[in-house]
Amino acid sequence: MPQDRTRPARVCLGAIAGAFGVRGEVRLKSFCSEPEAIAAYGPLWSEDGTRCFEIRLERPIKGGFAARLSGVQTREEAEALRGMRLYADRDALPPTGEEEYYHADLIGLEVRDTGGQLLGRVAAVLDHGAGDLLEVRGPGLGAGVLVPFTRDVVPTVDLEAGRIVVDPPAGLFPDSSGSGEGGSGA
Template identity: 65%
Template sequence: MSDQVCVGAIAGAYGVRGEVRLKSFCADPQAIADYGPLTDENGTAYTVTLIRPIKNGFVARLSGVATKEDADARKGVQLYAPRDRLPEAGEDEYYHADLIGLRVLDTGGTEIGTIRAVMDHGAGDLLEIQGPGLKNTVLLPFTRACVPTVDLAGGKVVADPPEGLF
């Protein structure tokens, strides 16, 4: 598990005064401002001040971003917070970053693939699984019925997929 967790991303400039459109990946979207300063992939630190909510995120001011051009240059930059500043995950709760890359085994112990991404389109989390025997990635519902075991320390999950999914 990494000591940094991606908590948001800069979606581009908002206006002409250096404000940015900020997407929050936090369970409580406004909490992104509480975990700062946030850093990007290069280690640049940003203090986040939320201005107001907008569709799919917030208008925010970031330290070091003073102009529209500065904001445009940072479009797509992911922002990370140290894991020790984030709340502990409860029982049967996991940070998406901890699941990505885990091996997926079926209930017989045969490796199916690895978790490529975790998605939520409104009806619950889905694990995107890629594997050597799969032409395309497969979406597996992340429910106790389909994924009865998550072993973060062992780097694997055990899956009991619906018939015919794999």
């Protein structure tokens, strides 16, 4: 079944963590590789596309920035935006370099091992500070498997074909080769 691999029209660049102060500023968390760049990509949109904001960063704070959003004047208005993710039009973003990818482009890709066996699909891309992890979900994977997004473990990313090839460390994925080996007996 062919998959529509059109790139998303908008890419998530950040989220509002709540109000900051009493004059309508928000706590803004940036997902950009250069966090302050979030304000440089033109207006940012709510996920549903019904709200649009111009962003002005006021100052860095723990975990992000104190920022002003156009149309937000009071603490109550700022607090009502808590949890809102902010998206930029893809056309406003710089092109990726070789072997660089926007997380949004990886989500949904098929994940196959080096032998061609389907392991699942990328459900999320996580960054906990030590490098990106691909969350792979599929039949028999329970809550999912976290795959280090390194060249050694993920030698091939083919956006056009909609797939990633992984060479996982032993034991990362349940053995589905059908060899029947590996039991230890009692």
